[in-house]
Amino acid sequence: MGNVWARNAALFVCVVGLASCDALPRSGPSKSEIYAGSVQREGDAFVVAVDDRVTRATAVVPALGFSSDFTGSGVVGSDTIHAGDVLGVSIWENVEEGILTTAGAPAGLQDVQVDGQGFIFIPYAGRIKAAGNSPEAIRRIITDKLSEQTPDPQVMVTRLAGDGSTVSLTGAVGGQGVYPIERPTRTLGAMLAKAGGVSVPPEIAVVKIIRGTRTGKIWYQDLFEHPELDIALRGGDRILVEADTRAFTALGATGSQTRVKFETQTLSALEAIAQVGGLVSTLADPTGVFVFRNEPAEISNAVLGRSDLVGDQRLIYVLDLTEPNGMFRARDFVIRDGDTVYVTEAPYVQWTKVISALSTTVGAADSLASAATTFPGL
Template identity: 60%
Template sequence: MQSQNGARALTRNFDRGARALALLAAVSMVASCGLPRSGPNKREIYASSVIKGGDAFIVDVTPQIARIASQQTTFGFSKAFQSAGLIGPDTISPGDRLAVTVYENVKDDPLLGATGQRASPLPEMLVDGQGYIFIPYAGRIKAAGQTPEGLRQAITRKLEDQTPDPQVAVIRLAGEGSSVSIAGSVAASGVYPIEPNTRTLGGMLARAGGVSIDPATALVRVTRNGVTGKIWLNDLWQNPNLDIALRPGDKIVIEEDKRKFTSLGATGQSIVPFKSSNLSAVEAIATVGGLQTNSADPTGVFVFRNESAKVANAVLGRNDLTGEQRMVYVLNLTEPSGIFEARDFLIRDGDTLYVTEAPYVQWTKTLAALTGATGTASNIANTADSLNGN
């Protein structure tokens, strides 16, 4: 009797072992079939390292690496823009229109008017492209760069030898001479005259109604004589030195930041525009909804980037690299300083932010696939038994 019980126990243990082996074999088979996943795992990414025969440098982010790799393109105005002083509110420019009236101290035979007419209003005149106007009996006179008072004195000197004690009045009319154009993402694009309260960039933008996009992503581009300077709008408000004096003919364009990064893996899957001039890795993760709690591996946050040779050499402590280099920066958010380093590491245009799945996720998928397969097989067997009348 005891021998029979021992045989039965041995048989049960054998069956359990066989089932365990079968389960392990099934898990291995299902896993090898390539279950769906969001991308490569940490082991596969590290296998692409240059030191393992791959084509990418894989670098753990430290405070020093964050400082070197987070260099952003800086914008600003050249000294030529910043050194230009404010133009006078009445400075005459090519394209301006002027009203000139000459008063003569004679009745019988005035130089410019009819007999008995002391005041002689001249036809409205346009300051030509070279900055000159034409006054009868005075000839071509340089008007551009002068104020109406300065031009009045110049005309008077030209006429005083030909008519006794001439009195001249000069009025600068509304025109397109001292004006700038504003286009792009502004409330009211158009051509605006440079007036006392619009002689600087900030004043002119206010005159145009401000920008029509998020100021955090607005860029201001100013082109003058073929030279262009560009700044962030927020920098304009924060730094008075960037509120440059305008010049006639300046072209101002407001454009939205076009930079983007790609988010993949165990986080939001999307192409994401920048929401500010500087975007840290932490902010980028938050922008796409954060790490997926049920699947993300906080030790496997990667930033893929094509880095310039200069930066790559500095990051790797080398000086022999040439051309763009493929770099993979690794952030471990579980380390004590990991959040700080992710906060200091800046995302750049074209970066790919990738978060790997936690190791248990593939096991969960494998078990789910096995459970589903077992249930399907059981249903098929039950159906077959029913058809056979069992």
Template identity: 55%
Template sequence: MTALMPLGGLYRLTMLAALCLVTACGLPRSGPTKKEIYSGAVERGGNTHVIYVNDHVARASNFAASYGFSNSFRQAATVGADEIRAGDVLGLSIWENVDDGLLTSLGTSSTDLTEIQVDSGGYIFVPYAGRIRAAGNTPDQLRNIITERLSSQTPDPQVTVARVAGDGATVSVMGKVNGQGVYPIERPTRSLSSMLARSGGVSIEPEVAVVTVKRGNDSGKVWLTDLYASPSNDIALRPGDVILVEEDQRSFTAIGALGGQTRVPLGNEMINAIEAVAMVGGLSTNLADPTGVFILRDEPESVASRVLGKPVVGSQRMAYVLDLTRPNGLFLARDFLIRDEDTIYVTEAPFVQWNKRLSAITGGISSADSVASFGN
């Protein structure tokens, strides 16, 4: 008959099995440890610059991409309120001060030329006046040009010009506005702010609204609040402009040993690392390592060169380390600004993994006790 294993031997066997299980399979965790992140540093053959944040780093990295219009947008002149455009249809009336004029028949004093379409090049043809450029002129300016052309052939001609069809100079307004559509550039709506008002205003909170203007192959954007705060941002509109209002999509991501793990919108505020951590519930009291707060980002070449103190080529992958336990750690975190697409990662404290291992072992022993009790 085979002898039963002593209970002490069963405990040792159970503990050995638990240790093997923990070592072989690992334990659940929220992400890499500080040591694992450091192993990917450039100094160790990796492709990430791991940088402890100090006063120099905080100042050098505080680059914020700003919105605004280029000089070509800011310096564009105001267009006439009623400019003629290619595709418009015009109606002309011509009076001549003779009984038998160039265009009038005997017994009549005027001639109506209806539905003269402005061609794709911006021109129209008027008998005896020839091919005339209409696009870019107001109806009154075109009237003067035609009158001058006819004056050399008939005495004192009188001309009127009216738009029969077409909206003249127009812009398109779309996105988060209360009235999307195509609007003519009229005397009260020659600027960006007045056109937005004409379309009913924005339908989202002004603090997160971004206004983009596309003009040909160029485009520019500005915060709605900056549009009204600075007159230089209230640009003059041009025919064919496309105005798009949308909610700002800038954000950062928070993961690891934090009160919450989520993607957080930035809005148009300048947010520092302390505020960013607070926005997701702060550090997890039971899990977080306050010496391992990482901000991960791809730095543009100019900023990376300032931070590293040497020239680099192209954008650089950076892992900024904040140690909140240092005497000035909280101040440095307060001075370090968070940018679009940043990832904030907080490592777990070393004892957390130890507790998990211990719990796995003691849990295994408790299970062995239950088995032994059941066997007895």
């Protein structure tokens, strides 16, 4: 009898010891441990329960758009010549022995490139300012210059290529390369269409333009929803299309524990949980959904009702999905780049692990006792 009492007492000690220690495996800290690390309990993070006020204060979506430097630029005239452009010049003369050709046969000067200073050279006409002029204006200048040396010259100037008015497209587009700015492709949307469109889902495609020292960035979909963002292009623009790089990390009792990229421009806590497979029904505690974030001082002060905080603050937002408005709040709470979404395990899970560990321990002990009885000499 004494042995049975001692055995039961030992089992009780094991149960209490296993339940209270950290020896059992688990996916992360418990809800009580997170609360224990709060500023309110002399920790270093503010633990905040999410309500409608907190949701409004933290609903910050990345603002993308073009400055007035981009939106205020007019469309480049398709006839304006720029440095680097290539021209074709044809000249007819009305004399049998002209300075450049014979009567009826044109003198064709192909691939005449505008130099870095904006000039071209035409024999007997000299250096002519081409950049900033239209082909028609250049034709008149050449005609006037040649008229001093040959009677009634006929001149035709055409633009062969727009090397000086090109843009480069890279990244997630149908066809990367260097494209001339032509009449149909003088705006951003038209140029992207010529390049084959974007090769990533449109809802997460970001279009970035680098123009000299200035940079602008917009969502691809905004080109169609906000026509004023379909800006006029300039020679030398560099256009980069890439998928949204924002991501959050999911840990704890969720369907998967991994780093997850955003699939939409805005992402709620409820959508983030769904994106990783939802809560594991046999493990998750729906009252313990936490979002860890480094929050700017401006938002931290608004959330906490203070005005003295300076610099980024560690905030832990708590969502209780079992509350009457819990699912609505999770639907409205916005997840941001770099967030960690952590779901704690339900309390009974640890007890299940304790019982499992004890069953294994008792089974092993019984096996050893049986072996000792069977083989007393061991």
